[in-house]
Amino acid sequence: xxxxxxxxxxxxxxxxxxxxxxxxxxxxxxxxxxxxxxxxxxxxxxxxxxxxxxxxxxxxxxxxxxxxxxxxxxxxxxxxxxxxxxxxxxxxxxxxxxxxxxxxxxxxxxxxxxxxxxxxxxxxxxxxxxxxxxxxxxxxxxxxxxxxxxxxxxxxxxxxxxxxxxxxxxxxxxxxxxxxxxxxxxxxxxxxxxxxxxxxxxxxxxxxxxxxxxxxxxxxxxxxxxxxxxxxxxxxxxxxxxxxxxxxxxxxxxxxxxxxxxxxxxxxxxxxxx
Numbered sequence: 001x002x003x004x005x006x007x008x009x010x011x012x013x014x015x016x017x018x019x020x021x022x023x024x025x026x027x028x029x030x031x032x033x034x035x036x037x038x039x040x041x042x043x044x045x046x047x048x049x050x051x052x053x054x055x056x057x058x059x060x061x062x063x064x065x066x067x068x069x070x071x072x073x074x075x076x077x078x079x080x081x082x083x084x085x086x087x088x089x090x091x092x093x094x095x096x097x098x099x100x101x102x103x104x105x106x107x108x109x110x111x112x113x114x115x116x117x118x119x120x121x122x123x124x125x126x127x128x129x130x131x132x133x134x135x136x137x138x139x140x141x142x143x144x145x146x147x148x149x150x151x152x153x154x155x156x157x158x159x160x161x162x163x164x165x166x167x168x169x170x171x172x173x174x175x176x177x178x179x180x181x182x183x184x185x186x187x188x189x190x191x192x193x194x195x196x197x198x199x200x201x202x203x204x205x206x207x208x209x210x211x212x213x214x215x216x217x218x219x220x221x222x223x224x225x226x227x228x229x230x231x232x233x234x235x236x237x238x239x240x241x242x243x244x245x246x247x248x249x250x251x252x253x254x255x256x257x258x259x260x261x262x263x264x265x266x267x268x269x270x271x272x273x274x
Contacts, residue, residue: 019051019052019054019112019215019218020054020205020215020261021054021055021057021058022054022055022058022111022139022263023203023205023263024058025201025203026139026201026203026263026265027055027058027059029198029265029267030107030109030135030137030139030265030267031062033135033137033196033267033269034106034107034134034135034137037133037134037135037194037269038106038131038133038134038135041064042062042063042064042106042107043063043064043065043106044063044064044065044066044067044100044104044105044106044107045059045062045063045065045066045067045105045106045107045108045109046066046067046068046069046098046100046105046107046108046109046129047059047066047067047068047069047109047110047111048069048095048098048108048109048110048113048114048117048122048126049069049070049071049095049110049111049112049113049114049116049117050068050069050070050075050076050079050090050111050113051070051072051075051079051112051113052075052078052079052082053068053078053079053082053084053088053090055109055111055112055139056068056079056088056090057084057085057088059088059107059109060084060085060087060088061085063087063106063107064087065087065088065089066085066087066088066089067088067089067090067091067100068088068089068090068091069090069091069092069093069095069098069099070090070092070093071092071093071094071095072092073092076090076091076092095110095113095114095116095117095118095121095122095125096117096118096121096122096125097125098125098126098128098129100129101129102128102129103129103130103131103132104129104131105129105130105131105134106130106131106134106135107134107135107136107137108126108129108130108134108135108136108137109136109137109138109139110137110138110139111139111140112139112140112141114138114140114183114186115140115174115175115179115182115183116174116175119185119186119189120189123136123186123189123190123191127191127270130270131270132270132271132272132273133269133270133271133272134269134270135267135268135269135270136190136192136266136267136268136269136270137265137266137267137268138183138186138265138266139263139264139265140179140183140263140264140265141179141261141262141263141264142179142180142262142264143164143179143219143221144160144161144164144262145160145212145215145216145259145260145261145262146160146259146260146262147160147212147244147257147258147259147260148204148257148258148259148260149248149257149258152247152248152249155247156244156247156248156257159240159243159244159247160240160244162240163216163236163240164216166236167216167219167221167222167225168221170220170221170222170224170225170228171220171221171224172220172224180199180264183264183265183266184197186266187266190266190268192268192269192270192271193271194268194269194271195266195267195268195269196266196267196268197264197266198264198265198266198267199262199263199264199265200262200263200264201262201263201264201265202260202261202262202263203260203261203262203263204258204259204260204261205258205259205261206256206257206258206259207256207257207259208253208254208255208256208257209241209244209245209248209250209253209254209255209256209257210253210254212257212259213237213240213241213253215259216237217237222237241253
């Protein structure tokens with residue numbers, strides 16, 4: 001059974017404000033895989049579980065039409081309100097019932113969302129709407145982000161590990177203890193012979209400490225803690241922030257540091273008709 005999260009307005013706004021977009025090098029990997037199997041021009045890309053559209057927007061320059069789908073009206077409201085390319089639109093639908101005819105899509109992609117889907121039903125639906133030679137791409141990252149800040153790096157990551165450990169009891173049972181393992185299981189479920197698994201693409205990005213904290217607060221684990229005990233959840237976040245600032249020797253959460261995000265992804269191509 002698929003899981004529904006990130007649907008409240010406040011959480012959707014947090015998601016839009018703090019979540020990171022997939023790096024261009026990862027989008028390029030997807031496009032290179034696709035272009036080896038389908039001739040350009042590329043027609044339709046469908047971003048399933050698109051949230052507030054950070055990743056969807058990156059596809060617009062490469063396809064005639066890009067459609068982002070999500071179950072959450074709050075997420076889609078935020079996505080649609082932003083300035084976006086004329087060839088991009090959004091539709092509300094579950095991942096297991098996509099509003100497209102058979103053999104239409106060149107690309108079905110999901111960026112940091114597929115772990116919440118009903119995997120067999122989603123894969124069946126993706127297969128239905130993909131044209132022969134079309135590609136499925138599922139991207140995500142591990143939640144144990146690392147920080148880099150000069151000589152303080154080791155201490156910062158020790159504090160972060162304590163933060164992640166405190167949130168772990170609030171991880172949804174549906175996705176188990178490791179998102180990486182969830183995606184490996186999805187990879188095993190993909191029936192196509194032409195498929196690839198990649199992991200540990202490290203991407204470094206600069207951001208203020210405040211954004212890093214906001215990013216962690218947008219996780220379903222923190223949101224679960226916040227729902228159960230908002231006072232303690234906010235106290236934990238503030239304590240971690242204060243400890244990170246002290247370790248950095250900084251006084252403002254506007255201070256920038258490097259956040260290391262570790263991506264993994266699977267790519268697969270629907271067989272051509274014989």
